[in-house]
Amino acid sequence: MPDTTASDIAVLGENQYGKAEVRLVRIEREASRHEITDFNVSSQLRGDLDAIHTDGDNAHCVATDSQKNTVYSLARDGVGTPEEFALRLGEHFTSSYDWISGGRWEIEKYSWVRIPTGAGEHDHSFVKSGTEVRTVVVQRDGDDVFVVAGLQDLTVLKSTASEFVGFTRDKYTTLAEATDRILATDVKARWRYTRTDLDFDAVFDDVRRLMLEQFATQHSYALQQTLYQMGIAVLEAHPEIAEIKFSMPNKHHFLVDLSPFGQDNPNVVFFAADRPYGLIEATVLRKDATPEPRAWASVTGFC
Ligand SMILES: O=c1[nH]c(=O)c2[nH]c(=O)[nH]c2[nH]1
Numbered sequence: 001m002p003d004t005t006a007s008d009i010a011v012l013g014e015n016q017y018g019k020a021e022v023r024l025v026r027i028e029r030e031a032s033r034h035e036i037t038d039f040n041v042s043s044q045l046r047g048d049l050d051a052i053h054t055d056g057d058n059a060h061c062v063a064t065d066s067q068k069n070t071v072y073s074l075a076r077d078g079v080g081t082p083e084e085f086a087l088r089l090g091e092h093f094t095s096s097y098d099w100i101s102g103g104r105w106e107i108e109k110y111s112w113v114r115i116p117t118g119a120g121e122h123d124h125s126f127v128k129s130g131t132e133v134r135t136v137v138v139q140r141d142g143d144d145v146f147v148v149a150g151l152q153d154l155t156v157l158k159s160t161a162s163e164f165v166g167f168t169r170d171k172y173t174t175l176a177e178a179t180d181r182i183l184a185t186d187v188k189a190r191w192r193y194t195r196t197d198l199d200f201d202a203v204f205d206d207v208r209r210l211m212l213e214q215f216a217t218q219h220s221y222a223l224q225q226t227l228y229q230m231g232i233a234v235l236e237a238h239p240e241i242a243e244i245k246f247s248m249p250n251k252h253h254f255l256v257d258l259s260p261f262g263q264d265n266p267n268v269v270f271f272a273a274d275r276p277y278g279l280i281e282a283t284v285l286r287k288d289a290t291p292e293p294r295a296w297a298s299v300t301g302f303c
Pocket residue numbers: 164175221222223224250278
């Protein structure tokens with residue numbers, strides 16, 4: 001065994017380790033109409049792991065390779081929703097090893113849809129459906145379990161019913177007030193469940209539906225206000241959700257000046273800028289929810 005690594009000035013702090021981005025594709029092939037599940041799974045273990053770092057003693061080290069193998073082995077029996085599979089991984093690791101007291105299991109789910117053919121939707125050929133990703137982060141701290149679900153890269157645009165007026169004007173202000181502008185964003189949202197006995201697919205579908213419906217049907221006075229309306233709609237419909245966080249870029253579309261060409265431009269031709277972009281972030285909280293910082297500690301990219 002290597003020499004013990006001791007220091008007079010430093011100690012080991014928080015730590016976790018595991019295998020990141022285990023790409024898992026599972027085909028349900030009992031019937032001739034196949035089903036596909038496409039996950040990206042990251043497993044991180046926490047617990048009594050000090051000696052691995054301080055003494056080079058690997059007795060408590062569940063190798064990251066073993067964590068990867070566990071993901072594939074558990075998937076043999078079926079995976080279900082990303083939330084269910086992440087919960088199952090957490091239960092497995094914390095119950096299998098005395099010294100593993102918690103951890104973090106994150107899953108990204110990619111969607112495929114059946115390829116349409118003259119004879120209908122194909123049984124075993126799929127096309128990837130856009131860039132949108134469904135996410136979950138399950139964390140365990142002893143017997144406490146936290147589930148933060150979400151989505152990202154849900155790109156939306158409305159071509160009217162959006163304005164931005166009345167903002168502060170000073171010597172730095174060059175932006176003209178817009179009474180009719182394009183509003184576009186990539187919705188990135190995470191929401192915290194207060195229960196684990198849920199129909200996770202049904203709740204996810206409804207949260208997504210509500211966010212899109214609000215974006216589409218509400219007149220926007222600022223992306224901040226649209227974000228807030230989306231959050232309120234989700235919390236009002238879903239008591240099992242304590243809070244929802246958003247991080248949404250304002251994907252600016254600037255009207256092009258066509259006057260050099262002797263043309264008008266009545267809100268028809270735009271330059272879709274990719275940077276810089278506004279970045280609008282907020283949390284919408286249920287008034288009586290108990291704050292749970294442990295659920296969010298490793299969910300980065302939100303305020
Ligand atoms: O919806 C908006 N919110 C802002 O804070 C902002 N700032 C800006 O320049 N354009 C916009 N649009």
